[in-house]
Amino acid sequence: RKEVEQDPGPFNVPEGATVAFNCTYSNSASQSFFWYRQDCRKEPKLLMSVYSSGNEDGRFTAQLNRASQYISLLIRDSKLSDSATYLCVVILNTGGFKTIFGAGTRLFVKA
């Protein structure tokens, strides 16, 4: 089983739709969580950190469920510019820190 798993998609949604992605992690030593966005042929960029209490940044909401070991990303009122691959990132603390990337979920927002 992969340490971090994401549905690869693609998710095809119309503009204005709400879309949600989940990411599951297997190691209970997972300590920090992030969502990154990667555009085609570009480097990943931090979208938002994920806090235990959940957090929101404009149209984006991230949540963490430690009991079920997953994090989620909700995008409201999707824009064409939201089309990208969304990467789930987990930092483990197992004596040293280890950063693990999910393979990403592809989102296409259509007019």
Added chain:
Amino acid sequence: DGGITQSPKYLFRKEGQNVTLSCEQNLNHDAMYWYRQDPGQGLRLIYYSQIVNDFQKGDIAEGYSVSREKKESFPLTVTSAQKNPTAFYLCASNMQGAGNTIYFGEGSWLTVV
């Protein structure tokens, strides 16, 4: 400007040649990383370094080598032993510790011709 600089952005290599990809950061980050990404795939860790003069193999280190002689620099050499080197290479860095965001350079595209 603070950040991570990778060079070259595009590189063509003949079979049997070694090539070195440069990565420099001025963020004063302790840890640096090299990832490989193939089309439509996720990131795979090649090597990482948490401190100067020390580095560890990642998941796909075979055919690659690195050095960390300075905190700011973490060059990656793709050797002739790497049989399928055509890929997008990403250098990244962060401060060690939980919650510390990882930042990426713009990447280097390597093509074997």
